[in-house]
Amino acid sequence: MLPSLLNEAPHALPLHVVTPESWEALPGAGFARASGFTGKPGEIALLPGEAGLAGALFGAPRSAEGYGALPYGLPEGTDWRLVGGDAAAATLGWALGAYRYTRFKPGKRAPARLLAPAGTEESQAIAAAICRARDLINTPANHLGPAELAEAVGEVASRHGAAFRVIAGEELARGFPAVQAVGQGSPRAPRVAVLEWGAPDAPLVALCGKGVCFDTGGLDLKPSSAMLRMKKDMGGAAVMLALAEALMALHTPIRLLLLIGAVENSVSGDSFRPMDVIRTRQGLTIEIGNTDAEGRLVLADLLTFGAEHQPRVILNAATLTGAARVALGPDLPALFSNDDALAEALLAGGIAAGDPLWRLPLHEGYATWLESPIADLNNVATKPMAGAIIAALFLRRFVPGDMRWGHMDLYAWNDTTRPGRPEGGEATGMRAALAGIRAMVDQGL
Ligand SMILES: [Zn+2]
Numbered sequence: 044m045l046p047s048l049l050n051e052a053p054h055a056l057p058l059h060v061v062t063p064e065s066w067e068a069l070p071g072a073g074f075a076r077a078s079g080f081t082g083k084p085g086e087i088a089l090l091p092g093e094a095g096l097a098g099a100l101f102g103a104p105r106s107a108e109g110y111g112a113l114p115y116g117l118p119e120g121t122d123w124r125l126v127g128g129d130a131a132a133a134t135l136g137w138a139l140g141a142y143r144y145t146r147f148k149p150g151k152r153a154p155a156r157l158l159a160p161a162g163t164e165e166s167q168a169i170a171a172a173i174c175r176a177r178d179l180i181n182t183p184a185n186h187l188g189p190a191e192l193a194e195a196v197g198e199v200a201s202r203h204g205a206a207f208r209v210i211a212g213e214e215l216a217r218g219f220p221a222v223q224a225v226g227q228g229s230p231r232a233p234r235v236a237v238l239e240w241g242a243p244d245a246p247l248v249a250l251c252g253k254g255v256c257f258d259t260g261g262l263d264l265k266p267s268s269a270m271l272r273m274k275k276d277m278g279g280a281a282v283m284l285a286l287a288e289a290l291m292a293l294h295t296p297i298r299l300l301l302l303i304g305a306v307e308n309s310v311s312g313d314s315f316r317p318m319d320v321i322r323t324r325q326g327l328t329i330e331i332g333n334t335d336a337e338g339r340l341v342l343a344d345l346l347t348f349g350a351e352h353q354p355r356v357i358l359n360a361a362t363l364t365g366a367a368r369v370a371l372g373p374d375l376p377a378l379f380s381n382d383d384a385l386a387e388a389l390l391a392g393g394i395a396a397g398d399p400l401w402r403l404p405l406h407e408g409y410a411t412w413l414e415s416p417i418a419d420l421n422n423v424a425t426k427p428m429a430g431a432i433i434a435a436l437f438l439r440r441f442v443p444g445d446m447r448w449g450h451m452d453l454y455a456w457n458d459t460t461r462p463g464r465p466e467g468g469e470a471t472g473m474r475a476a477l478a479g480i481r482a483m484v485d486q487g488l
Contacts (some may be wrong), residue, residue, distance in 0.1 A: 044159070044167065045138045045141070045167065045170060045171055045174060046141070046154075046156075047114050047137060047138055047141030047142075047154045047155075047156050047157065048134065048137065048138055048156065048157055048158075048159040048167060049122060049156050049157065049158050049159060050158075050159065051158070052122040052123075052124065052156065052158040054122060055122040055123050055124040055158045056096060056097065056098045056099065056121060056122065056123055056124070057097075057098040057099075057123075057124060057126045058098065058099050058101055058113070058117075058123040058124065058125055058126060058128075058157075059098065059099070059100050059101065059126045059127060060101050060102075060103050060125065060126065060127040060128025060129075060133070061082050061100050061101065061102060061103060061127065062082055062102070062103055063081055063082035063083060063102070064082070065082070065127075066080075066082050066100055069090075069100070070090070070097070071090035071091065071092075071097060071098065072100075074088075074090060074091055075088040075090065075100050080100060081102075082100070082102045083102045084102045084103060084104045084105055084109060085101075085102055085104050085109055085112055085462065086100075086101070086102040087099060087100070087101055087102075087112070087113070087116045087117065088100040088101075089117075089118075096118070096121065099117060099123070101113065101128070103127075103128055103129075104136070104462075106132070106136070106397045106463075107129075107131075107132035107133075107135045107136040107139070107397055107463065108136050108139065108140070108397065108461070108462050108463025108464060109136060109462055109463065110128075110132060110133045110135075110136030110137050110140065110462075110463065111136045111137065111139050111140020111141075111461075111462040111463025111464070112140060112462035112463075113136075113137055113140065113155065113157070114137055114140050114141035114154030114155050114156075114157075115140070115141075115152070115154055115155070116155075117155035118155065119152045119153055119154075119155065120153065120155075121155045121156075122155070122156045122157075122158065123155060123156070123157050123158065124157075124158040124160075125157065125158070125160055130160035130161075130162065130163050131162075131163050131165065131166045132166075133157070133160070134157065134159055134160060134163040134166040134167060134170070135163075135166040135169060135170050136462070136463045137157045138166070138167065138170035138171075138174065139170055139173060139174075139463045139464070139465075140154075140462055140463045140464075140465070141154035142174050142177060142465055143465060144177065144178065144181040144465075144467055144468070146178075146181075146182065146186075165293060168288075168289055168292035168293060169289050169474065169477065171288075171292075172284075172285040172286075172288040172289040172292065172470070172473070173285055173470040173473060173474075175195075175199070175281075175284070175285060175288065176281035176282055176284060176285035176468065176469075176470035176473065177281075177465075177467065177468040177469060177470065178468070179192065179195055179277065179280075179281040179284070179468070180274070180275050180277065180278050180281050180455055180456070180467070180468025180469070180470075181274075181467045181468040182274070183274055184256050184257035184273075184274045184307070187256055187274070187277070188229075188231040188256050188257075188305075188307055189226065189229075189231050189232065189233055189234050189254070189256055189305035189306055189307060190231065190232075190234070190305075191256075192236070192254050192256055192277055192280060192303065192305040193209050193234050193236040193303065193305050195284065196236035196238055196284055196301065196303050197209075197236070199238070199284060199287065199288050199291075200238045200240070202288075203240060203288070203291040203292065204240070205238050205239060205240035205291065205299070206237075206238070206239040206240070207236070207237065207238050207239075208236075208237050209234050209235070209236055209237070210234060210235040210237065211232060211233070211234035211235075212232070215233060215234060215235060218324060218344075218348070219235055219304075219324055219344040219345075219348070220321060220322045220323060220324065220344070221321055221322075221323045221324065221329070221340040221341065221343050221344045222235060222304050222306060222340070222341050222344050222345070224315045224319070224321040224340065225255075225261075225306050225308055225315065225337040225340050225341055226306030226307060226308070227313050227314070227315060228261065228307075228308070228309040228310060228311045228313050228314030228315065229306070229307035229308075229309035229311070230309075230311075231256075231307050233304075233305065233306040233307075234305050234306075235302060235303065235304055235305070235344075235345065235348075236254075236301075236302070236303040236305060237300070237301070237302055237303075238287060238299065238300075238301040238303075239298075239299065239300055239301075240287075240291055240298070240299040240301075241296075241297055241298035241299050242296075242298065243298065245296055245297050245298040246297055246298065246355045246484075246488045247297070247298045247299075247300060247352060247353065247354040247355055248290075248297045248298070248299055248300070248354055248355065248356050248357075248358070248480060248488075249299075249300040249301075249302070249349035249350075249352060249354035249356070249357040249358070250283045250286060250287055250299065250300070250301045250302070250349075250357075250358055250359070250360075251283065251301075251302045251303075251304070251342055251345035251346055251349055251357070251358070251359035251360075252277075252279045252280030252281070252282065252283030252284065252301075252302070252303045252304070252345075252359065252360055252361070253276070253277070253278075253279035253280060253304060253338040253341055253342055253359070253360070253361035253362065253363065254277040254279070254280030254281075254303045254304050254305040254306065254341075255273075255276035255277055255306055255307070255308055255337060255338055255341065255362075256274070256276070256277050256305065256306070256307045257273050257274055257276065257307050257308070257309070258270075258273040258276040258308045258335070258337065258338075259273070259308055259309055259310055260308065260334065260335035261308045261309070261310060261314050261315065261334030261335060261337060262310060262314050262315075262316055262317060262334050263317060263333045263334045263335045264310060265335060269365075272456060275362060275455050275456050275468060276308075276338070276362050277305070277362075278360075278361075278362045278453065278454070278455025278456065278468065278471075279338070279359070279360035279361035279362055279363070279451075279453065279455070280303045280304070280305065280360075281455065281468065281470060282360045282451075282453065282455060282470045282471065282472055282473045282476075283301060283303065283358075283359070283360050284301065284303065285470045285473045286360075286473050286476050286477055286480075287299055287301040289473070289477050290477065290480065290481075293481075295480070295481060295484060296484060297480075297484055297488070300349060300352055300354065302345040302348060302349055304341035304342065304344070304345050306337075306341060308334070308335075308337045314334065315331060315334060316331065316334070317331055317332065317333065317334060318330060318331060318332075319331045320417060320418045321340070323340075323343050323344055323347065323441070324343070324344040324347040324348060325343070325344075325347040325440075325441055327343075327419040327420060327440060327441075328418040328419045328420070329343075329415075329418055329419065329420050329421070329422050330415040330417055330418035330420070330421045330422070331421075331422055332415075332421040332422055332423035332424075333422065333423045336422045336423045336434070338361045338362070338363050338434075339361075339363065339422060339434050339437045339438055340422060342359055342361060342363075342438055342441070343437075343438065343440075343441045344441075345359070346359060346438060346441040346442050346448075347441050350441070350442055350443055350446055354446070355447065355488050356385060356447045356448075356449070356480070356483065356488065357442060357446060357447070357448050357449075358448070358449045358450075358451070358476060358480075359438070359448075359449070359450050359451070360376075360450075360451040360453060360472060360476070361450075361451070361452060361453070362452075362453060362454065362455050363431070363434050363452040364430045364431045364434045364452055365430065366429070366430030366431040366432075366434075367403075367430075367431035367452040367453075367454075368454055370403070370431060371401050373454040373456065373457070373458060373471075374399075374454075374471065375399060375400065375401045376400050376401070376451045376452060376453035376454070376471055376472040376475075377400075377401060377402075377403045377431050377435075377451070377452040377453075378390065378400040378401065378402045378403070378449065378450070378451055379402070379403055379404075379405055379432075379435035379438075379439075379449070379450040379452070380402070380405075380447075380448060380449040380450070381405065381439065381442070381444070381446075381447070381448050382447040382448065382449075384447075384483075385447045385448075385449050385479075385483070386402050386449065388479040388480075388482050388483045389449055389475055389476060389479035390402060390475075390479075391478075391479065391482065392474075392475045392476065392477070392478030392479030392480075392481075392482055393472075393474075393475030393478070393479070395478050396474035396475055396477070396478045397474070398471070398472060398473070398474035398475040398478075399475065400451065400472060400475050403431060403432060403435070404432065405432070405435055405436060405439060406429070406432055406436075409424070409429055409432055409433060409436060410436050412424035412425050412426055412433060413433065413436060413437055420437065420440060422437065431452050434452065435450050435452070438450055449476075451472045451476065453471045453472045454469075454471055455468060455469055455470070455471055456468060456469055456471075457469045
């Protein structure tokens, strides 16, 4: 159980979740009114008791994240039980809001704790998976390289009885030449982590994550401002791992194949170079127009490997392009898909979960921008426009045309702390994908 949630709390105080119309008859309401409480969403009022604190009022929020204001909005060292409100949303939002990254120093204060209401196991599992993803994204690159990222996949696998293996060394160079090319400049060797789970006769869902543990840009080095947050360039891997963990924890009736391409894009004499031509697992040759467009190379081999297993759906996530952020900002991952039903399910899942995605087109007319005079493809376009679309068109070349495929280009980071969204790593898009996949499973996938 997450540290901000409790199974038992004999002295928990009542936390009344109220609307502006519903609180004035409660004991202590007069004090709350005199302190300026109106019951608006997100407002908190403490209620006095004879021996100190008797409870609190909380204006019902519009989203699960809204409950995330409570762990640090309520006094340190207090335990609470929910009265009214949405138990599932409250549990999720509370846990997400209580999260802090504390590996290198403790938090400023401990969060107030919530007695987890009965029947909120799903919320607890989702929150735990998201917090693990945040931890991975927040971990500095000197503490999280390709080996440690693969190890994290192994931990999740063993927790859920999934099969796990790591492809590295000679086997990686042969089977995943593009992953190898991206990671070969680092003394921390590249690898692919493979997790497999579920009943053999269940429909297969394949998930691929870009796990670039640090992205210097390679020989096409990033400027310092653009390199600053590149420990989060494994955000797609963290999101896909969290998604896999949640799907397993919720006993989703599917078979899972999770592929994490764990590499570091470094500068050395072994780094791949601009205008190198590399081979991919699928056989297509790629001329390197820019070594900083490395995530799509990693994903190319993962998508090929995933597609070889004939999944019903193949989904990938990546912190792939700055262009997606220019278009949609930090909170809205760009969604691309070759299948309208899959796209609709993911978009609807995002709205239902309060984790929205926005679909961008795989515009055919730009596909020629990826041509190379000496290879099948260049990894960057000839024009400095539509970068998110170009990256998606590149990835599409590695998925069979008749296979349902979705691609999320996401930021995986909160620039500032908001309720339920502490500054730092974020599993953006994870809840959208979870809700979308579960809806598709309900419809027979
Ligand atoms: Zn890059």
